[in-house]
Amino acid sequence: MCGIVGLFLKDKSLETALGEMLTQMLITMSDRGPDSAGIAIYKNPTNSFTKITVQSSQPQIDFKNIKTELDNFSNQKLEIITIDTHAIITIETKYLNNIKEILTTSFHNIRIMSIGDSIEIYKEVGLPETVANRFDISKMSGSHGIGHTRMATESAVTTMGAHPFSTGNDQCLVHNGSLSNHNSLRRKLLKEGIKCETDNDTEVAAAYLTYKMNDGYNLGDALKAGITELDGFYTFLVGTKSGFGVLRDPIACKPAVLAETEQYVAFGSEYRALVNLPNIDIAKVWEPEPATVYFWEH
Amino acid sequence: METIDLTKSSLRDLNELLQRQSEIANQKQWEIINPKGAHAVAVGLNASLELSVKGSTGYYCAGMNQKANIKVYGSAGPGVCENMMSGCVTIEGDASQYAGATGQGGLLVIKGNAASRCGISMKGIDIVVHGNIGHMSAFMGQSGNLVVLGDTGDALGDSIYEARLFVRGNVKSLGADCVEKEMRSEHLNILQDLLNRSNANADAKEFKRYGSARKLYNFDIDNAGNY
Amino acid sequence: MTDHKAPHTTPVKPWTFDDHTNSYIRRAAATGIYDIRGGGAKRRVPHFDDLLFLGASMSRYPLEGYREKCDTSVKLGTRYAKNPIELDIPITIAGMSFGALSGQAKEALGRGASAAGTSTTTGDGGMTQEERGHSTKLIYQYLPSRYGMNPDDLRKADAIEIVVGQGAKPGGGGMLLGQKISDRVAEMRNLPKGIDQRSACRHPDWTGPDDLEIKILELREITGWKVPIYIKIGGARPYFDTTLAIKAGADVVVLDGMQGGTAATQDVFIEHVGQPTLACIRPAVQALEDLGMHRKVQLVLSGGIRTGADVAKALALGADAVSIGTGALIALGDNDPRWEKEYNKLGTTAGAYDDWHEGQDPAGITTQDPQLSARLDPILAGRRLENYLKVMTLEAQTIARACGKNHILNLEPEDLCALTIEAAAMAQVPLSGTNWIPGKPEE
Numbered sequence: 001m002c003g004i005v006g007l008f009l010k011d012k013s014l015e016t017a018l019g020e021m022l023t024q025m026l027i028t029m030s031d032r033g034p035d036s037a038g039i040a041i042y043k044n045p046t047n048s049f050t051k052i053t054v055q056s057s058q059p060q061i062d063f064k065n066i067k068t069e070l071d072n073f074s075n076q077k078l079e080i081i082t083i084d085t086h087a088i089i090t091i092e093t094k095y096l097n098n099i100k101e102i103l104t105t106s107f108h109n110i111r112i113m114s115i116g117d118s119i120e121i122y123k124e125v126g127l128p129e130t131v132a133n134r135f136d137i138s139k140m141s142g143s144h145g146i147g148h149t150r151m152a153t154e155s156a157v158t159t160m161g162a163h164p165f166s167t168g169n170d171q172c173l174v175h176n177g178s179l180s181n182h183n184s185l186r187r188k189l190l191k192e193g194i195k196c197e198t199d200n201d202t203e204v205a206a207a208y209l210t211y212k213m214n215d216g217y218n219l220g221d222a223l224k225a226g227i228t229e230l231d232g233f234y235t236f237l238v239g240t241k242s243g244f245g246v247l248r249d250p251i252a253c254k255p256a257v258l259a260e261t262e263q264y265v266a267f268g269s270e271y272r273a274l275v276n277l278p279n280i281d282i283a284k285v286w287e288p289e290p291a292t293v294y295f296w297e298h
Numbered sequence: 299m300e301t302i303d304l305t306k307s308s309l310r311d312l313n314e315l316l317q318r319q320s321e322i323a324n325q326k327q328w329e330i331i332n333p334k335g336a337h338a339v340a341v342g343l344n345a346s347l348e349l350s351v352k353g354s355t356g357y358y359c360a361g362m363n364q365k366a367n368i369k370v371y372g373s374a375g376p377g378v379c380e381n382m383m384s385g386c387v388t389i390e391g392d393a394s395q396y397a398g399a400t401g402q403g404g405l406l407v408i409k410g411n412a413a414s415r416c417g418i419s420m421k422g423i424d425i426v427v428h429g430n431i432g433h434m435s436a437f438m439g440q441s442g443n444l445v446v447l448g449d450t451g452d453a454l455g456d457s458i459y460e461a462r463l464f465v466r467g468n469v470k471s472l473g474a475d476c477v478e479k480e481m482r483s484e485h486l487n488i489l490q491d492l493l494n495r496s497n498a499n500a501d502a503k504e505f506k507r508y509g510s511a512r513k514l515y516n517f518d519i520d521n522a523g524n525y
Numbered sequence: 526m527t528d529h530k531a532p533h534t535t536p537v538k539p540w541t542f543d544d545h546t547n548s549y550i551r552r553a554a555a556t557g558i559y560d561i562r563g564g565g566a567k568r569r570v571p572h573f574d575d576l577l578f579l580g581a582s583m584s585r586y587p588l589e590g591y592r593e594k595c596d597t598s599v600k601l602g603t604r605y606a607k608n609p610i611e612l613d614i615p616i617t618i619a620g621m622s623f624g625a626l627s628g629q630a631k632e633a634l635g636r637g638a639s640a641a642g643t644s645t646t647t648g649d650g651g652m653t654q655e656e657r658g659h660s661t662k663l664i665y666q667y668l669p670s671r672y673g674m675n676p677d678d679l680r681k682a683d684a685i686e687i688v689v690g691q692g693a694k695p696g697g698g699g700m701l702l703g704q705k706i707s708d709r710v711a712e713m714r715n716l717p718k719g720i721d722q723r724s725a726c727r728h729p730d731w732t733g734p735d736d737l738e739i740k741i742l743e744l745r746e747i748t749g750w751k752v753p754i755y756i757k758i759g760g761a762r763p764y765f766d767t768t769l770a771i772k773a774g775a776d777v778v779v780l781d782g783m784q785g786g787t788a789a790t791q792d793v794f795i796e797h798v799g800q801p802t803l804a805c806i807r808p809a810v811q812a813l814e815d816l817g818m819h820r821k822v823q824l825v826l827s828g829g830i831r832t833g834a835d836v837a838k839a840l841a842l843g844a845d846a847v848s849i850g851t852g853a854l855i856a857l858g859d860n861d862p863r864w865e866k867e868y869n870k871l872g873t874t875a876g877a878y879d880d881w882h883e884g885q886d887p888a889g890i891t892t893q894d895p896q897l898s899a900r901l902d903p904i905l906a907g908r909r910l911e912n913y914l915k916v917m918t919l920e921a922q923t924i925a926r927a928c929g930k931n932h933i934l935n936l937e938p939e940d941l942c943a944l945t946i947e948a949a950a951m952a953q954v955p956l957s958g959t960n961w962i963p964g965k966p967e968e
Contacts, residue, residue: 001735163742253732272335287413313746337739342747358743362676377730396730399670418729421715440715515720
């Protein structure tokens, strides 16, 4: 069980404050999930470059080795920015598959958190405030982002068990609730060639959406298909390169609050998460209807 | 007028202070400022205080309220007035899910919209919603009155016992064993009284009444599909 | 030529389609409705009988009875509450409603428990004045139905038990059929008289441990943080359920295995959903230990606790106390052979009677019928319960002393061994005569 938050900026002048606002929202939700926390931020999209966010439990060693290895690979100077246990590797998009190959075969200790033109995912075990401080999230800017703080239900409390889960380029998912058919879905997806790393039900939901989108569905239709195929209680918040979406299951017991002004659209598990946003007093505040996809994009 | 600022006082101090007020206390007028979505605000009160909450609250505002008269100048989170016994609570904004859940008495007025499961398991509370309500409202409603000037969501009154439902707007769908019922003069009287007491600008004649078909009162295998 | 008629082989009834199964099928075909009954799981499952204590020996010395004290007192709810529950014995009375039980039965439970220095629990229907009057320590259940729930009674309670599930039906709501919705019951539950009570299976205003945390905050705020909050769960996923109960803020976790009884539910629920008590306890204790909360958040175990041996074994495996339901009713006189003729008239026999939902109990315990319930003398029955509780306590003390313990909570898993592989695996103690614990890697 968990707390989830999301912020989509319509007003570009707020972009430098995105990290700060999202961090505050997430910290307010700490009571709902003390185990681990994560944030996905969408920023600095470029067309010819792709960012890979990786995590390692021995960052000093691994990140140095990665730089050496990748420098050897291409003559291009690639960029690696390291921060705590994570690193953002920026490379030319045409080399993406080669780099992924290298990372997964030569570096068994690192985990790929996200891949995309715009997305960066940071997640670790610990309280939201601790996690946010480790990665200096409040100094980050961006166009939109989602965050999650976790109380594990049926799977372990680990870094990889934390949300957001990303199973496709620039896509990620956070979840509040509990899916009841995730084990059989995980096995079905494996047969389709999509492998989940953890025993976490949310990762299965993320993998399911990716599977549908690989099959040609757009995000909205993938979420609609999920209404019948994903069983259980959920509020999903999905991030894509251009925006974010919200979906609640048909029974809709898990909480969800949306707020919209001319400057932003914000989401929180509780109204408390939204109280410090600019002009919240005059925002349109409402709760999403069950089994209805809501989506905003730039 | 006593003012309590929740940025300066703790929730415990607030509730302890309000709960300590008895019927014969001198101080009757209270105001809470900066609630900022806090949970369990003004719960377990037991005296006819007049309390204003300036802002929006989190879960269970006015939970198990007895006798107090409370106005929330903002919106209320899930479970507002849950298990209320008596008194009157008005929400100027919207109410989240489970508004008035299992309430046994008193009057809850929501000027905006209420979300899903409004009046779930109601046991005598009266709820008047000026706006719309969400799905599964009055689920297993045992007694009391739910009045809605706007529209309702799906499965209104599913599995209902003897609670009375009055709706002016559109009913998206009715739940198991809930049917439209004849509006007689005694119902019009009850309804108009509630509309007046909740400052609702509406005429009882514009409403339809819904309630239990009573087919689930004793088990019959042919009704199994309704369970 | 000899004329032989071939001898018959002995007739064999199939194990799969035995007499009971065939009668179940016939009943379903005749009525078109599932069978509803009271009680807990009746079939044999691994239980405490499959465990043994090792006792004293060359390396372990027993305590003298009487002179060398073996303390049995227990404190429940020490985590957050200003006023934890202090019990003289580690055995409490489980939640059973007025409605399911007669007023006299509830009174007897209160009298017996109070005389023995322990607590009783209200059930799905609310608190009666008599109950509060007769019990020195009363736990007030907070259920999905919220029948009779109100803040005045909440403040009169010594503890609050939030019911998420129970052993007989993890995931089921309460059920009381029309025959038992008498005037008084109907008024307490705010229902029309004589109709079937349908109960919700989820709480109306919260779902999930993240919301439960907020609900617990509300209940503490209403009661001034004075009383302990218990969370009761059935035998579903004891490791995760205990973990989440602790994270949601519980002071005490009450864990009820499949042998735990209910007033009424579908037989299929009782027999086929929820794990045996023996299988639940070690995962729950593991969860407490993993969170560093063992003995800080107390664990009360219920579901088939019958004797002092069961009590001692439950405590040895890590529980802080146990709770009894069925055992208490039998002590009061439920299913007693003295009513055999009347049981026969109901189509059953003493020990098997479980149609409590019909409200015709000859013993006058699980009924609202005034003539039947008058058969139970609350004072005599209360005395019987007190006797039973005292015997169980003495038995548990005898065992504890034999294991060299001066406090009953000092019993530990290493004092035990198992007679079967299943019990050894579930309780995580070695198979008798070996060092083998199935499922545990060799060190």
